[in-house]
Every structure is written in C-alpha cells, then in structure tokens.
Amino acid sequence: MNRLARASSPYLQQHADNPVDWYPWGEEALRTARDEQRPILLSIGYSACHWCHVMAHESFEDPGTARVMNARYVNIKVDREERPDLDRIYQNAHMLLTRRPGGWPLTVILTPDQVPFFAGTYFPDRARHGLPAFVDVLERVADFLQEHPEQIAEQNAALQQAMTRMYNPEGGTIPDAGLLDRARAELRHHYDPEYGGFGGAPKFPHPATLEWLAWHATRHGDAEAGAMLEQTLTAMARGGVFDQIGGGFYRYSVDAQWMIPHFEKMLYDNGPLLDLYARQAVQDDARARRVANQTVGWLLREMHDRSGAFHSSLDADSEGEEGRFYVWERAKVQGLLEPEQWRLASRVWGLDHPPNFEGRWHLREAEEPDAAAAALDLAPDTAQALLQAARERLLEARERRERPHRDDKILGAWNALMISGLVRAGEALDEPEWLDHAETALQAVRRLLWRDGRLYASYREGADTPMPRACLDDHALLLAACLDLLRVRWRAEWLDWAVTLADGLLGDFADLAHGGFYYTAVDHEALIQRPKVYADDAIAAGNGVAAQALLQLGYLLVEPRYLDAVERTLTNAGPMMEESPLGHMSLLRALDLHRDPPPLVILRGPDAVTASWQRAIRERRPPAWTFALPTNGQGLPPALAGKCGHPTAPDRVVAYLCRGTACAPPEYDLESLLAAL
Incomplete structure (x- = not known):
C-alpha cells in the first residue's frame, strides 16, 4: 500500500494499492519534487469517473508504467471534489496549453515549482484512437524538460501571465438591462427545438441555465423562455438521463436525445433539478411531480448519511462494466412483471424496440404512457397504476444487484445545493418532510464542517487526515441555503450563521482592490495562482451565488456592506459578462436582482x-x-x-x-x- 492508504478521499484510496509511488497533494510531495528536481505528474479525478477507472486499470495498475512514473516523476493524486481549487487552476491551464476544454481524468505535468507545461486528459496504455501511449508521453515529456529547460521556462512565464490576466480582470461598468435580452436571444439560438436543451451531444442539463430560464419566464413574463424550459424538463424526464426506475438524474447524456447517459449520479445537479421539477409540477404536470418524488426517494434511499447530510456521488460502473447496475435484459423484465404490466411497460419503456445499450435495454419513455394506454384500451389512471407497480417490482429486483461504488464524502457546497433544492421543492409541493430533511442536513453540515469558526469543504467519517479548507462555493452556497431555509422556517441560528458566512465572504474572499470574490480564502495554501472565477460550470459560479445571496441578506438586514460588495462584483465582472453572457447565467440573475430588487x-x-x-x-x-x-x-x-x-x-x-x-x-x-x- 502506498501513501494514499490513509487518505480521506475514497478516490485516493482506490489507488492505494497501485504500484505507483503516489503522494497526496501536500508539502511532502512538493518538497520532494523541489529537492530532487523532478517534474510532478499530477493526476486529478473523482471516484465516480468511468474514464478515471479505465486509465487506472490500464496504466496505474501496470508495473511497467509504474516503474517509469516512479523513476522520472513525483506522482500526485488529487480528488477534484476535495480540492476544487487545484482542479480549477489546472483545468484552465489545460485549456491554455491545448486550446480545448479539459475533463477527467486530468493529466498535467508540472515543473518542480508547480507550473504546468504539459496537459491532457485520458491517455491509453497503447497508442490508439489518435492518442499516444501513456508511457511514451511520460518518457518524451521528461526528456524534453531535461533537454530544453529554457524553452519550458519561457512557456511557463507566458502561461503564468495568461492565467494572471484570466484571474484578475480589470473590470469596467455594470452592464445595462440590454444584456439580459441579448442573453435570452443567444439562448434561443443554441436551443435544440427537437429534443430540448442546448447544443448537441454530449448534452448536459446545465442547471444554472435552466434556473435562469425559470427566473426569466416568471419575472419577465417570457412565455417562450417558459416553453423552452418545459420542453427541456419534459424531454429529460422522458429520457434515459433520468433513472426511470429508481429516480435521480445521471450526470449527462452521450447523445442529443437524452437517451443514453453517462451513468454516474452526482449530488450537485440533482438538487437544482429537484427544485425545477417541483416548480413544473405546481403547473399540474403529473410527470414532473413523479420525477420530484422519485428523486427524493433516490436521495433518501441511496445518498442519505446517518448524520442527516448527503453523500457526494455514485459510480458509473459496477462489476467492472459501465451502467451494469441500471440496464436490463428484456426477458428478465418480462419475467418480473405481470402480463398486464408487461404489455404496457414494454411499450412505454422501449422494450419492444431494439436494444439501445450494448445489447441490453436502458429504460426511457419511448412512448407516451397515455398513448400506450389508449392503444391498449386502458384508462389513464389504470395505466399509471400499472407502471408504478412495474417500477416497484423492477426496483426491488435491482436492489439485489451489486451496487455501484458510493463516494460517501460529505461536501459542503454540494450538500448546500441539495438542501436548497429540498427546501424549494418542499415549499412548492407542500411536503413538510422534505423541509425536515433539509434542516437536518444543514444542521449536520454545520456540525461536521464548521470547526473553531472556520468552514471546511469535505468530511468523511473515520478519516484521520486534515480536512480541506472551504472555498468560495462552499461559503456562497451554504449562505444561500440558510436564506432558503429562513424563508420557510425562521430560526435565529440560521440567521446568525448566514451573517457569519456573509461576513466571512467579505473578510476572507473579497478582492478589496478591484471587486468580486477570489475562489480561495486569504489564508489559503499558496498556489501558483489565486483564482477569481466568474463563469458558471457544472454548478453556478460562487461569485454569482454570493451576489444573489448578499443582495437578499443586504435588503433583509439593511446592511450596505453586502449591497456594496454586490455592486463591486458586477462592476468587476461586467466586461466578462458582456463578452460571454451565456457563460455567466448566475451573474446575469444577480444583475437583474441588482437593477430591480424584488419586493x-x-x-x-x-x-x-x-x-x-x-x-x-x-x-x-x-x-x-x-x-x-x-x-x-x-x-x-x-x-x-x-x-x-x-x-x-x-x-x-x-x-x-x-x-x-x-x-x-x-x-x-x-x-x-x-x-x-
């Protein structure tokens, strides 16, 4: 077992028996690289990542590859969920070095002083698919560093300058309301009118964009925005990106039709999606109500920690195969269901179509239930009862399979997203038990992650290594969760913690010279850059969430410091919002709130x-x-x-x-x- 055996991260522990001499990120590894003047091989991933597992099996478990890695590099493994600060810096470095977006596994080679000079993602064990073999990459890059140190130094200096410009925008002025209209027009241009969503395959839900559509439709009476949102939510609910049997959404669809997902399930996107479907359900949408109920059922059945908080993710793989836990053989399904259930379910879930995933069936709504019911001369209520009974039978059978690995870390930011989702959904659908679970989860997060007046990003029971420091997203999203809970259940303790978190944002993260909030606190570990991030990615940007929450708290408490911080954030981010409005949906919502605060x-x-x-x-x-x-x-x-x-x-x-x-x-x-x- 290598040094990762005692790590708090399940992802790092998955690599504890590799022949690679792995280090966790920390002073021991960085000092070794400096003292021995060896480059750093930095590998960033997470436990639910399918291609991380593939690369681990092909390369990191291979003794020959490990010999090269150990001889020529100081090898560091990072869980991107525990250290999103490192992931952000080196993902952006990958984009600057390769001119294309990164992903996971992220493979970056650094000089001993942590500056990246080569980056990629997955590399195979032998050359194929237009990719070089990983061992060849390792040898050639190490040789190049030895033979061309001056060239590497020049590139590193240019990269650092580019990253400094990226993370320290000069700012300008707060955009006017016309930017909201321009963003709306650009969204319409990128909208998929056939299948909903934005862009083509692979297709992600992008909750920040869907939340903005919901906001714009409601606040500005934008019927077309509401229609785009409704079509997208309906298409996702009908597709395989939603688990038709067990509930919850997978991370993304590999096709434009939302049919076949990448089978990992993450906590962070299911919280906002729960809120969106609950709001859709209020408009007499029975499918949306079922999706909300099934998602909460999945959350409590598969993600609930005994502390009351929620675990972070479920793996895409089980028994060595992607999606094995979720896909079906047609004969097996027919054998589990009553004849009347089978006649209907086979039509609705596409089992009368050819297999759609490696010779098996991944279930999705291939036919509208009401249309299938009419074809079979069934009343709609009878059909819904038959489908629900079929779901329950299939879920009971699926529960006996070997489960995907669950990453049982408790992440502050991701729990905050689910807490807010539960609060808003529970309020909209009058589900007080959902509010109970939200409040219990917030209590658990505060108990586990708030220590001696300081917030931490991640907790795992039984870990004896230091917890990672919280970043901007943790503070901003937990502040927003406190405010959501205060709206439905006023407690002095949540107001007090909200004020503490807000003051922490201003004291530890604010850029006092230019405006906005850095991603790391002022006393955070010194890295090659201190990022300031305005663009949304898989979750809404911490700057956008902080601006929205500080506006609400500022008006509630009549606190000018909070309102001034929002104004300075929008001023500093203004040119970036103007340049790419669709990349800054959470800040656009903050802009709308700033220009015309709600009552x-x-x-x-x-x-x-x-x-x-x-x-x-x-x-x-x-x-x-x-x-x-x-x-x-x-x-x-x-x-x-x-x-x-x-x-x-x-x-x-x-x-x-x-x-x-x-x-x-x-x-x-x-x-x-x-x-x-």
Whole structure:
C-alpha cells in the first residue's frame, strides 16, 4: 500500500494499492519534487469517473508504467471534489496549453515549482484512437524538460501571465438591462427545438441555465423562455438521463436525445433539478411531480448519511462494466412483471424496440404512457397504476444487484445545493418532510464542517487526515441555503450563521482592490495562482451565488456592506459578462436582482396564518422575498426588531412590504398586500 492508504478521499484510496509511488497533494510531495528536481505528474479525478477507472486499470495498475512514473516523476493524486481549487487552476491551464476544454481524468505535468507545461486528459496504455501511449508521453515529456529547460521556462512565464490576466480582470461598468435580452436571444439560438436543451451531444442539463430560464419566464413574463424550459424538463424526464426506475438524474447524456447517459449520479445537479421539477409540477404536470418524488426517494434511499447530510456521488460502473447496475435484459423484465404490466411497460419503456445499450435495454419513455394506454384500451389512471407497480417490482429486483461504488464524502457546497433544492421543492409541493430533511442536513453540515469558526469543504467519517479548507462555493452556497431555509422556517441560528458566512465572504474572499470574490480564502495554501472565477460550470459560479445571496441578506438586514460588495462584483465582472453572457447565467440573475430588487415582505403572526399568506404571495407574485418572523421578536437584529413592535390580535398577521431599503406602513389585510405587490 502506498501513501494514499490513509487518505480521506475514497478516490485516493482506490489507488492505494497501485504500484505507483503516489503522494497526496501536500508539502511532502512538493518538497520532494523541489529537492530532487523532478517534474510532478499530477493526476486529478473523482471516484465516480468511468474514464478515471479505465486509465487506472490500464496504466496505474501496470508495473511497467509504474516503474517509469516512479523513476522520472513525483506522482500526485488529487480528488477534484476535495480540492476544487487545484482542479480549477489546472483545468484552465489545460485549456491554455491545448486550446480545448479539459475533463477527467486530468493529466498535467508540472515543473518542480508547480507550473504546468504539459496537459491532457485520458491517455491509453497503447497508442490508439489518435492518442499516444501513456508511457511514451511520460518518457518524451521528461526528456524534453531535461533537454530544453529554457524553452519550458519561457512557456511557463507566458502561461503564468495568461492565467494572471484570466484571474484578475480589470473590470469596467455594470452592464445595462440590454444584456439580459441579448442573453435570452443567444439562448434561443443554441436551443435544440427537437429534443430540448442546448447544443448537441454530449448534452448536459446545465442547471444554472435552466434556473435562469425559470427566473426569466416568471419575472419577465417570457412565455417562450417558459416553453423552452418545459420542453427541456419534459424531454429529460422522458429520457434515459433520468433513472426511470429508481429516480435521480445521471450526470449527462452521450447523445442529443437524452437517451443514453453517462451513468454516474452526482449530488450537485440533482438538487437544482429537484427544485425545477417541483416548480413544473405546481403547473399540474403529473410527470414532473413523479420525477420530484422519485428523486427524493433516490436521495433518501441511496445518498442519505446517518448524520442527516448527503453523500457526494455514485459510480458509473459496477462489476467492472459501465451502467451494469441500471440496464436490463428484456426477458428478465418480462419475467418480473405481470402480463398486464408487461404489455404496457414494454411499450412505454422501449422494450419492444431494439436494444439501445450494448445489447441490453436502458429504460426511457419511448412512448407516451397515455398513448400506450389508449392503444391498449386502458384508462389513464389504470395505466399509471400499472407502471408504478412495474417500477416497484423492477426496483426491488435491482436492489439485489451489486451496487455501484458510493463516494460517501460529505461536501459542503454540494450538500448546500441539495438542501436548497429540498427546501424549494418542499415549499412548492407542500411536503413538510422534505423541509425536515433539509434542516437536518444543514444542521449536520454545520456540525461536521464548521470547526473553531472556520468552514471546511469535505468530511468523511473515520478519516484521520486534515480536512480541506472551504472555498468560495462552499461559503456562497451554504449562505444561500440558510436564506432558503429562513424563508420557510425562521430560526435565529440560521440567521446568525448566514451573517457569519456573509461576513466571512467579505473578510476572507473579497478582492478589496478591484471587486468580486477570489475562489480561495486569504489564508489559503499558496498556489501558483489565486483564482477569481466568474463563469458558471457544472454548478453556478460562487461569485454569482454570493451576489444573489448578499443582495437578499443586504435588503433583509439593511446592511450596505453586502449591497456594496454586490455592486463591486458586477462592476468587476461586467466586461466578462458582456463578452460571454451565456457563460455567466448566475451573474446575469444577480444583475437583474441588482437593477430591480424584488419586493421584500416581512410577516409576523401565528405560524399557520403566516404560512397561508406566504403561499398566497408565492402564487400571485412568485419573485418576492418573503420571511415570517417569530411573534415575540426576540433575538432579532435592529433592522428586523422594529418590525415586530406593532400589536396584533392573537390570530392576526402584520405585514411589511419593502422595496429596496424603504418599507411601507404595516398592512393587516392579505388582499390589500397582494394588490400593493
């Protein structure tokens, strides 16, 4: 066993018995590279990554490849989920060096002072598919470094300059509202009118883009944006990118039709998607309601930690094959179902079509259930009951298979995304148990990741190695989760933690000279760059999330520091937003909020009555920030304490409607409040 045996990361532990002399990222490895003047072979991946497993089996488990790696390199393994700071820096380095996007596994060769001079992703064990053999790459790159040190030094200097420009934008002015219209037009241009979503294969859900469509449709009455969103959500729900039997979404589809996924399941995208489907379900969409219910079922069945928080991911592979846990043989399905169930399910799930995944069937809605029911002379309700019974039988059978590996790390940022998804879905669909799970998860995250006034990024039970420091995304997304929970269940503890997280953003991450927030804290480990990231990727950018949350908290508490920080962020990011609006959807939403803040409604009264007022406000005017304060008003900051001073009858609600930092006189009549909104 090598040095990875004691690592906290399941991904690193998967490589603990490799013949490669792996190091985790840390001073021991970096010092060895400096002292011995050997280049660093940096390999970044994650435990659910299929091609990471392929490269591990072909190369890292091979003694011959390991001999070359050990002789010529200091080899470092990094879990990108524990160290997103390193992943961001070296993914961008890959893009600058190769002129194309990276991915995982990420393979980067660094000089002993950590500067990258060669980058790639997966390399095979022998030359094929237009890729060189990994051993040949290792030998040739090491030789080149020895023979051409001056050329490498020149390239490294140019790369550092390019990355410095990338991470330190000069800024400009806050964009005007016309940028929102331009973003909307560009989205329409990239939209797939046949299958929904944006672009072609491989096709990702891009939750930040879908969330922006939902926001724009609701706030600006954009019917076409709403139609694009609805078609995309419906196509995904019908496709194989959604687990038709067990619930939850896979990471992406390898085709443009959403039919065959890459079978790993991640926590981070299922949280925002849960929220989107719950909102769609409110519009009498029965399929969206089922998707939301199935997703929560998957979450609690397969991802729930005993602490109350949620694990990070499920592997794409099991028994050495991608997707084996999820795909079916037709005869097996027929044998598990009753004849009436089979007649319907075989049509709906495509089992009467040719196999669609390596000789087997991955289930998707090949035919609309109502159309199949009509063809079989079944009432729609009867058909839905038959399909649900078939799902339950297949799920019971699937539970007996060998499961994919589960990465049981608890990640702060990813838990925050799921907590927000549960809160919003539970509120929209009146599911109080979902709110219970969200609050329990937030309590668990704070207990496990908040230590001595400092936030950490990842926790794993039983690990005895130091926890990695939290980054911008952790702070911003947990702040947003606190605010989401406060809207439906006011607790002084969540307001206090929200203020602590917000002050931490300003104190530890803010660029005081130029605006915006760095990805790492001021006392974070020194790396070759301190990134400032404005663009969304698989999750919304921390700068965009922070700006949205600080606006809401700033108006709630009448705190100019938070509002000023948002203005400075939008000013610094403005030129980048103008250049690429579709890459900055979370900042576009912050821009919309900044230019025209939603109404803020503060309620006080009996819980049941204030809940009914909140529901009415949500139905009549969705883009409003609504909070129900405790009736006694104790433990509130000054800006809120004054809004609990007007006497009311025991069954009466008092409401304050605020726009920006100006609040109207108290209102005691719901219809009058709705009219004012």
